[in-house]
Amino acid sequence: MRSLTNNHPTPHYTMLHHTTPYIISAGETRELVFINEPSTHWHIVQEENSALRVHIIYLSEHDTNAQWQSTLTIEQNAANCRTEIYAMGLLHESQQAHLLTRVYHNIGGGYSSQILKFVLDDQAKGSFRGELKILPNAQQTEAYQTNRNILLSRQAEMLTEPQLEIYADDVKASHGATTGQLDEAALFYMQQRCIDRDTAAKLLLCAFFDEVIKTLTDTQLQEELVEKINRIL
Amino acid sequence: MLEIKNLHATIAGKEILKGLNLTIHEGEVHAIMGPNGAGKSTLSNVLTGHPAYTVTEGEVIFRGKNLLDMAPEVRAREGIFLSFQYPVEIPGVSVVNFMRTAVNEKRQHEGKEPLKAAEFLRLMREKKALVGMDNKLTNRSVNEGFSGGEKKRNEIFQMAMLEPCLSILDETDSGLDIDALRIVAEGVNKLKTPHTASIVITHYQRLLDYIVPDFVHVLADGKIVRTGGKELALELEEKGYAFLNE
Numbered sequence: 001m002r003s004l005t006n007n008h009p010t011p012h013y014t015m016l017h018h019t020t021p022y023i024i025s026a027g028e029t030r031e032l033v034f035i036n037e038p039s040t041h042w043h044i045v046q047e048e049n050s051a052l053r054v055h056i057i058y059l060s061e062h063d064t065n066a067q068w069q070s071t072l073t074i075e076q077n078a079a080n081c082r083t084e085i086y087a088m089g090l091l092h093e094s095q096q097a098h099l100l101t102r103v104y105h106n107i108g109g110g111y112s113s114q115i116l117k118f119v120l121d122d123q124a125k126g127s128f129r130g131e132l133k134i135l136p137n138a139q140q141t142e143a144y145q146t147n148r149n150i151l152l153s154r155q156a157e158m159l160t161e162p163q164l165e166i167y168a169d170d171v172k173a174s175h176g177a178t179t180g181q182l183d184e185a186a187l188f189y190m191q192q193r194c195i196d197r198d199t200a201a202k203l204l205l206c207a208f209f210d211e212v213i214k215t216l217t218d219t220q221l222q223e224e225l226v227e228k229i230n231r232i233l
Numbered sequence: 234m235l236e237i238k239n240l241h242a243t244i245a246g247k248e249i250l251k252g253l254n255l256t257i258h259e260g261e262v263h264a265i266m267g268p269n270g271a272g273k274s275t276l277s278n279v280l281t282g283h284p285a286y287t288v289t290e291g292e293v294i295f296r297g298k299n300l301l302d303m304a305p306e307v308r309a310r311e312g313i314f315l316s317f318q319y320p321v322e323i324p325g326v327s328v329v330n331f332m333r334t335a336v337n338e339k340r341q342h343e344g345k346e347p348l349k350a351a352e353f354l355r356l357m358r359e360k361k362a363l364v365g366m367d368n369k370l371t372n373r374s375v376n377e378g379f380s381g382g383e384k385k386r387n388e389i390f391q392m393a394m395l396e397p398c399l400s401i402l403d404e405t406d407s408g409l410d411i412d413a414l415r416i417v418a419e420g421v422n423k424l425k426t427p428h429t430a431s432i433v434i435t436h437y438q439r440l441l442d443y444i445v446p447d448f449v450h451v452l453a454d455g456k457i458v459r460t461g462g463k464e465l466a467l468e469l470e471e472k473g474y475a476f477l478n479e
Contacts, residue, residue, distance in 0.1 A: 189321040191305035192281050193331065193391060194338040203334065207325025
């Protein structure tokens with residue numbers, strides 16, 4: 001867990017391998033927040049009736065060459081587990097963020113949702129690969145994945161690969177991925193209401209990230225993130 | 234207040250307005266009617282500075298200033314308001330937050346201090362009551378999930394908040410049942426002062442039963458082809474646009 005004020009303590013490319021999985025014990029509720037971790041490899045196993053909420057945030061104002069690489073593997077190994085993953089990145093200049101999530105429903109009756117939102121400006125590059133597996137024993141699983149990306153410049157790039165593998169038949173699962181630009185109709189509507197284009201774009205982008213930010217329990221951190229977004233934009 | 238002279242405008246290279254002239258004074262309500270494709274919505278888009286349209290000839294003077302030189306937000310701050318035919322949904326931006334930003338941008342343009350929180354809330358309460366805007370709607374995202382009537386009501390509410398000199402109502406009646414239409418029209422009438430003016434763009438005469446125009450103009454093929462009093466709208470309703478060609 002990191003706080004915003006302490007966001008560049010580790011040099012780039014240090015690997016934080018968790019070869020033995022990190023266990024969320026039965027009945028436990030856990031929130032993990034990763035802010036600007038250059039390289040994260042987490043393998044988490046959830047036991048019965050546990051709830052896990054993970055936030056992955058890429059948001060650096062001054063380190064214009066920052067590179068982030070995150071791999072998050074979560075296994076639901078017992079019944080009635082709940083997993084929520086929220087990721088957001090506002091990448092600018094030459095920043096890069098590459099996120100891989102693996103969510104494995106090994107046992108049925110579980111729930112997982114993933115909301116991953118990226119905004120890329122300048123020459124920034126990002127990628128998201130989401131592997132979602134529902135194994136034959138995992139009947140009555142609910143699993144959702146949404147990846148939304150906004151490109152603010154012609155040079156920015158986002159690669160997105162949602163991958164669903166479903167081997168059980170009684171499940172609810174969906175995924176969606178979109179990459180687009182800011183809504184021109186909304187920008188003009190706001191300009192017609194006295195708001196200049198830059199301010200309108202900031203309002204739209206803060207609203208875009210709000211879906212992720214509002215899920216943080218730490219309200220002070222929420223405020224810090226919004227301020228930081230506004231400074232970067 | 235507004236003087237449009239020989240206005241020509243294109244979209245994607247196609248000429249839509251072909252020499253339009255129109256003069257509007259304070260206190261007047263002008264209705265613009267006409268068949269589909271005549272250029273009614275193009276006129277409202279050109280006046281508000283929509284980037285898809287290009288003015289190729291002519292000029293527009295608004296309160297002594299060249300309107301066509303101004304960015305869309307500057308035109309709005311100078312007092313031009315468009316009630317959109319299709320109000321845009323803005324997920325995640327609440328009506329309250331949107332209006333606080335809009336009102337304060339306008340005040341800054343006028344050299345006034347931003348409103349304090351309490352003053353802003355008082356203004357909101359007053360304007361909500363004036364146009365019958367539901368409290369629940371102002372806390373929701375702008376237009377998101379609003380019914381057709383709620384969207385149009387929200388437009389009139391925003392108009393009340395921004396107190397424009399010239400309001401353009403683009404097909405405000407489209408998609409409204411008769412009750413919603415009456416409520417919206419009442420809002421517009423309440424906001425009318427001797428120093429404001431309105432352009433009411435409409436397909437049908439029925440809105441003009443509620444918002445009574447001083448002048449009715451018929452727009453056809455990019456030009457105003459006939460101007461009259463409110464009785465012209467009734468004549469059009471009865472005979473259709475075809476009689477203009479007789």
